[in-house]
Amino acid sequence: MVEKRKELENILKGLGELGDVIGSSIVRRDGLLIASNLPSEVNAKAVAAMAAAIVGTSETSTKELDIGEFNQVIVNGSNGQYVSVGAGGEAILICLIKKTANLGLVLLEMERSAKKLGRII
Amino acid sequence: MKISTGIEKLDGLLGGGIKSDSSILLLTDNLVDKSSFAQHILSTRNLEGDKCLYVTTSKLPSHITKNMYEYGWEHKGLVFIDCISNTLKEKPKSRYALKTNITTPKAFEETLKLFKQALKDVKEPKTVIFDSLETFMGIGAEKIAKELEELKQLFEDTKTTCIYLLTDWGYEKKELGKIYNAMDTVINLSTVEKKLLWMNYFQFNGSPKIFFQITQTGVNLYVPKILITGPFHSGKSSTVHAISEKSVSVDRLGTTVSLDHGYIEKKGMVCDVFGTPGQERFDWILKILSRDIWGVILVVDSTRPETFDRAKEMLAQIKGYEIPFVVFANKQDLPKALKAEVIKKRLGLPVVIGTSAIKNEGLEEGLKLLFDKIFNI
Numbered sequence: 001m002v003e004k005r006k007e008l009e010n011i012l013k014g015l016g017e018l019g020d021v022i023g024s025s026i027v028r029r030d031g032l033l034i035a036s037n038l039p040s041e042v043n044a045k046a047v048a049a050m051a052a053a054i055v056g057t058s059e060t061s062t063k064e065l066d067i068g069e070f071n072q073v074i075v076n077g078s079n080g081q082y083v084s085v086g087a088g089g090e091a092i093l094i095c096l097i098k099k100t101a102n103l104g105l106v107l108l109e110m111e112r113s114a115k116k117l118g119r120i121i
Numbered sequence: 122m123k124i125s126t127g128i129e130k131l132d133g134l135l136g137g138g139i140k141s142d143s144s145i146l147l148l149t150d151n152l153v154d155k156s157s158f159a160q161h162i163l164s165t166r167n168l169e170g171d172k173c174l175y176v177t178t179s180k181l182p183s184h185i186t187k188n189m190y191e192y193g194w195e196h197k198g199l200v201f202i203d204c205i206s207n208t209l210k211e212k213p214k215s216r217y218a219l220k221t222n223i224t225t226p227k228a229f230e231e232t233l234k235l236f237k238q239a240l241k242d243v244k245e246p247k248t249v250i251f252d253s254l255e256t257f258m259g260i261g262a263e264k265i266a267k268e269l270e271e272l273k274q275l276f277e278d279t280k281t282t283c284i285y286l287l288t289d290w291g292y293e294k295k296e297l298g299k300i301y302n303a304m305d306t307v308i309n310l311s312t313v314e315k316k317l318l319w320m321n322y323f324q325f326n327g328s329p330k331i332f333f334q335i336t337q338t339g340v341n342l343y344v345p346k347i348l349i350t351g352p353f354h355s356g357k358s359s360t361v362h363a364i365s366e367k368s369v370s371v372d373r374l375g376t377t378v379s380l381d382h383g384y385i386e387k388k389g390m391v392c393d394v395f396g397t398p399g400q401e402r403f404d405w406i407l408k409i410l411s412r413d414i415w416g417v418i419l420v421v422d423s424t425r426p427e428t429f430d431r432a433k434e435m436l437a438q439i440k441g442y443e444i445p446f447v448v449f450a451n452k453q454d455l456p457k458a459l460k461a462e463v464i465k466k467r468l469g470l471p472v473v474i475g476t477s478a479i480k481n482e483g484l485e486e487g488l489k490l491l492f493d494k495i496f497n498i
Contacts, residue, residue: 001312004317028316030413034317052409053409060409121317
């Protein structure tokens with residue numbers, strides 16, 4: 001069990017090594033926080049709950065609109081952005097990134113990490 | 122005589138507390154912070170007037186007092202039997218300091234000598250933490266058990282309650298059995314993982330698992346997730362906010378459109394709470410929010426009986442009948458409010474508590490009831 005936890009932390013650490021990533025977290029589909037390295041002033045538990053609702057809602061609407069597979073949600077703010085992707089049936093991966101980030105690169109890394117995460121679970 | 126551990130549900134499992142002047146084993150896995158758990162108990166005993174001793178074989182006394190200080194745990198006059206400082210080449214402050222290296226075969230015997238001396242010197246009644254036995258498991262469980270058995274008489278004579286800690290690093294059942302036999306009580310502390318959620322629990326004598334988390338306020342019962350739902354305008358968001366330490370809502374024009382989230386940490390309980398919207402057009406969110414819930418608080422507006430059918434329908438939607446739930450008959454502060462007993466009859470549901478989210482009345486009582494139902498006690 002200890003190793004599994006280490007692996008999760010390593011995933012977050014790996015994402016953090018991308019210069020554009022400010023912080024990231026792993027959340028269960030039911031909205032509970034599993035692991036986070038978001039900035040300490042962020043209420044990570046509340047963000048986790050909201051991300052689960054956002055991803056759940058987005059998946060449902062993707063289906064409703066019949067536009068194929070759900071990929072990710074990108075929330076764009078004037079000073080930054082964050083991306084949420086599904087990671088297997090049980091988890092969600094969130095990344096808070098800089099406004100000027102290379103989004104393509106971040107998405108690629110997130111996809112890789114999400115796959116890894118899916119395998120761990 | 123039974124004495125309190127400061128952890129209400131643990132006292133409950135043990136029939137009122139731990140037995141005084143006895144030997145207690147906390148057998149743990151390697152993920153539980155057993156020292157902090159035991160220190161919570163020690164500080165309770167300290168507050169109730171016991172003299173406290175701490176046998177430490179792996180952590181420096183300064184680390185232990187720092188930890189207790191950070192949790193705000195009382196430890197007045199704590200006496201250390203310091204078996205580690207000399208090994209780590211630190212200067213021991215306690216008069217009971219082991220001179221030999223803790224890793225040598227003679228260390229156990231020498232430790233007991235110091236321990237016995239301290240028991241005779243320190244006034245009674247007293248509580249001891251022995252942190253921890255695995256340091257000596259190398260010399261064999263049989264040898265250890267024999268000595269611990271002999272200590273029991275001294276505990277009675279000196280009015281000593283001793284809590285031994287032992288992390289199970291995969292010892293043989295037979296070996297552990299020998300240690301068990303030298304104890305009066307064995308409490309298990311362990312961890313389970315459920316879909317990436319790591320949860321510590323304590324268990325006594327095949328009891329239900331009682332999940333806990335050690336947070337800033339000490340050892341608290343832990344429920345990962347509770348859902349607060351109910352019809353439009355029944356006061357769900359107000360309930361989430363009133364009951365939580367920290368909370369946020371996603372709302373528009375005074376009504377919740379997505380969810381409320383709150384975190385509870387009080388009265389020995391820790392929990393994440395999720396509030397749902399009440400309007401029918403948001404019902405699909407119920408499905409998303411009701412994943413893996415442990416309990417439900419159904420909030421109804423006591424002044425609007427016409428919404429009760431909708432309340433029951435919502436409970437059915439989230440399969441609330443299959444898990445522990447309580448009904449909060451909210452808005453009891455209003456003059457037209459129906460009494461909780463009347464609502465109980467109308468709804469035909471077993472547990473209805475009168476509450477006022479605005480005046481913060483009945484909420485903690487209701488939450489406590491829900492926790493009791495969840496832990497089946």
